[in-house]
Amino acid sequence: KAGVTQTPRYLIKTRGQQVTLSCSPISGHRSVSWYQQTPGQGLQFLFEYFSETQRNKGNFPGRFSGRQFSNSRSEMNVSTLELGDSALYLCASSAYPGPSDTQYFGPGTRLTVL
């Protein structure tokens, strides 16, 4: 089975722009979670989607949003980019909706905001 894929792998944007990141889960997985990794804050949970519904959300401003499509693929969007949004964005998928299920991570999208 192919793993979790994320596109693009690298992005450079300027302050004020917006960006959309894409995540394709492992085939058959229906839950997708997003995380932000920065040197200062570590790995932080952004949100989780299951069956096109956001079930859980982390403590991030409304500029961060996401959605999930009927094929379980997910996108996240960051509007009005700030320098502090520079980070590695990781997506993870799991097969079942429970919190106890194993999460598998993609390679990440490295976003640089200038």
Added chain:
Amino acid sequence: GIQVEQSPPDLILQEGANSTLRCNFSDSVNNLQWFHQNPWGQLINLFYIPSGTKQNGRLSATTVATERYSLLYISSSQTTDSGVYFCAVAGGTSYGKLTFGQGTILTVHP
């Protein structure tokens, strides 16, 4: 929310040495995973271990849920073991939300 503390923050070893990484968590969990982050940023699953003991080659892990800690053992370390090791947990109905520790940076010298 659940707090996760990992120790030590940094670990430097010679090839062939053994090591133990620790993860303490503040509340009961129904998910605990150990990951190795490679230099390119990918998180590689090592263990799903909310309780009990598991072994995979030179790596093994033990979680004592009642005492709220987990240990990752690396035996006969190799330079390819270098990287950052993360413990992540989830509890209650925290759908899709893993809370990560700050990681242990492991450097193995030849």
